[in-house]
Amino acid sequence: MTCPGSKIAALGRFVSAADVAERAGVSRSTVSRAFTPGAQVSKSARHRILAAAEELGYRVNRLARTLHQERSDLVGVVGGNFANPYISAQLDALSSALHARGLQCLLMNTARTGGDVSEDLARLLDYRVRTVVLLSGATPDELIRLCAQNGARMVLINRPHPPEGTLADLILCDSARGGRLAAERLAQAGCRKVAVVVSGSRTSAKTARADAFCAEMDRRGIPVTRWADGANSYQTGAEAARALLARPGPHLGPHIEHDGIFGVTDEIALGVLNTARFELGLSVPGDVSVIGFDDAPISGWASHGLTTIRQSLEELTRATMEAIKRPAGAPTTRFDVPVHLVERHTVG
Amino acid sequence: MTCPGSKIAALGRFVSAADVAERAGVSRSTVSRAFTPGAQVSKSARHRILAAAEELGYRVNRLARTLHQERSDLVGVVGGNFANPYISAQLDALSSALHARGLQCLLMNTARTGGDVSEDLARLLDYRVRTVVLLSGATPDELIRLCAQNGARMVLINRPHPPEGTLADLILCDSARGGRLAAERLAQAGCRKVAVVVSGSRTSAKTARADAFCAEMDRRGIPVTRWADGANSYQTGAEAARALLARPGPHLGPHIEHDGIFGVTDEIALGVLNTARFELGLSVPGDVSVIGFDDAPISGWASHGLTTIRQSLEELTRATMEAIKRPAGAPTTRFDVPVHLVERHTVG
């Protein structure tokens, strides 16, 4: 539109509909109409307006538009560890799907050092998000209350059940089945003394995976050690491995040895796996079997070949989008994401 | 504040300052003052207002507030592959730093299938973002123009130089030095025929890494094959490895063999590494040396031990925040992030 080499008139501020109106010689209302689908504008006016907008670089201010609408286009997405291999894949898929629906992704990282998590989450409401999606972390009662009072919906992914009456859609992978599958697989491999590694936080579905695992092992009479400490991280898996796989030796204390370990997330399991193999010099699955939960992309890499319980990212994302797309007043739903065993090379 | 068990009055819409004013028996103006730092309000009024706000679950509408302010608190963060191990770590650090400064992160994923990237990026301006940060992907002229016309700043991270006069702060890791370091290291390892693997997109600083690598190899008289195809992904590295490391055999064509490969990102290099080791049965660094660029967290895992060129994530994030914090009209800056060789176990 602009001639090559022509100077761009920069206002130093955002261009408004009034600027466009002036340039196109129409009223502000007509400009508004030109950008409102289905509104009545003459062809010639629309043409002039669009040309003026193009020249000026005008874009409708959706923040101001939100003042008139029932709901904004903003979806708050909350997580505490976007570098986690599964969470990052989830975020990648979710943000992409949101844009395809014309929604925007307002990211909230709850892991910042020294911050007040509850206040950070509440801040999402300052931006009038239509929905808050929790990928990880706790669900403060404060947030539940605020969302309810302001008519914002919540989508809880693999989070514990909120109090009765909360306006939250639930997306849950079948933790019970997943934990059981992991236990069955280790039992089938002939493990005699196993362990489960779960992060210290008790506010998550990860506990349910561990519980189901322990229950199934109990049923089979196989002793289980439960390691619950630290964050949901590679490092936690590494530390657990050092403690759980200590080999007997002259300088060591009591002989603690496990022949099967279930990490409740792939990141934890990968920490266990690599520490066992490369730091402790153990053979996996020869000396010890390792199984994870998630099926993060890197778990399938040949460098890991981690046997794991898969929760389908596609299903998870689809269910999340379905929940987000629900009308403002719709009743809450619950969606169960199926899980299944992905057989690779870390269980004997 | 509310009695336990008491019902929460839900309006089905966002609570406004008018609601609070009514409940507290003051005017809207006074409510506004109560939430404006340094404004003049009596102790008793403030007390009543905060109590009413707390009960109702009121939060200041920052979207409406933005209408009055020069700039919004929204920072647009653009990326095309948030599952990439380095990008995701970068996003994790950046989003955390933004929140610590009271800024919000509006995420834009440019990788969605079938979408118009340029339109998606332009959409960021609909939300009056104060700054657009480009983590990856191209920098459409359209976006540059729109930002200039609307007074929004840009921060380009490892992107090619924009046209003269663009209001963009540049954050650049020293690609030339990095590429040279990689070449020197492979030469030092005694490599005789090397290759560089770079993604197909030509709109990025990744090309500069490859160029510098090639130049240094040329200077040393070591032949270089340049593989430039596909995305910045693990898969690209895997495919390149298959082609570049084909071993001579009865059914194969000409003998193409390289003894050193530089992947311009760690994700690519890891694809090369794993394919060489686990699919082609080669010894790394015995048969072939592999070196990457980024130093993503997983590159340091014992399962990889990738020798790589590190661009400090801390420095990168700090520089990015410095750029974001600049005043609206400040002149643009350029920050160079130092790189250095991280010696691990994939180069002989």
Added chain:
DNA sequence: TTGTATGCGTTATCAC
């Protein structure tokens, strides 16, 4: 078809 007037939720300016 177009322009005027009003309202959305906030802040800033002005009287009181």
Added chain:
DNA sequence: GTGATAACGCATACAA
């Protein structure tokens, strides 16, 4: 210290 009033940028009912 407080309340009325006018912006901010937009959408829309209403008038022309």
